[in-house]
Amino acid sequence: MTAAENMETGREGARSVRAWDPLVRLLHWTLVTAILLNAVVLEEESRIHEYVGWIALGVVVTRMAWGLIGSKPARLRSFLPNPRAALRHGAELLRGEKTVHLSHNPIGALMVWNLWACIGGLAATGYMMGTIQFFGMEWVEELHEAIFGWLIASIVLHLGGVLLDALLSGDTPGAPMTRGRRRIPDGARVE
Incomplete structure (x- = not known):
């Protein structure tokens, strides 16, 4: 390991590799901002609440499109949802095995698809509430509110997973999504 790599990772015996590209990080933080705005700041029935909801859906659609042509960790095929792989990954964590994933780990993959589905469900029910056929139903x-509740619970679980991943990897929580790089301890298995 070079002196520059040691300085960059801040740890002896670790190297830093590129994880998330700038577009993925921009889309991630735009979605975070949209969710925070609609959850905490904006009036539920305001026009701007609707616009921010459409922006959130646009972010998810853009991210999925980028998943077809973007960098390798950003590719959808790098984190297809697989419950069996998620169970295996959970068992590995319990055994203390450390595998570093440049994309989402199998549990994180399930969470990402879950979060995206929540945004899609919120957009669909939000749209329905504004139509003549479903207005006032x-x-x-209630479905819109239930999906929102599930989204918030999922975000809390997601943040817990980020903290656990940081604890196990020795990386700074959220660092791959802020600086775009992930610390890899020497000898760690990388997927």
């Missing part, structure tokens, strides 16, 4: 509003 209580079940649509």
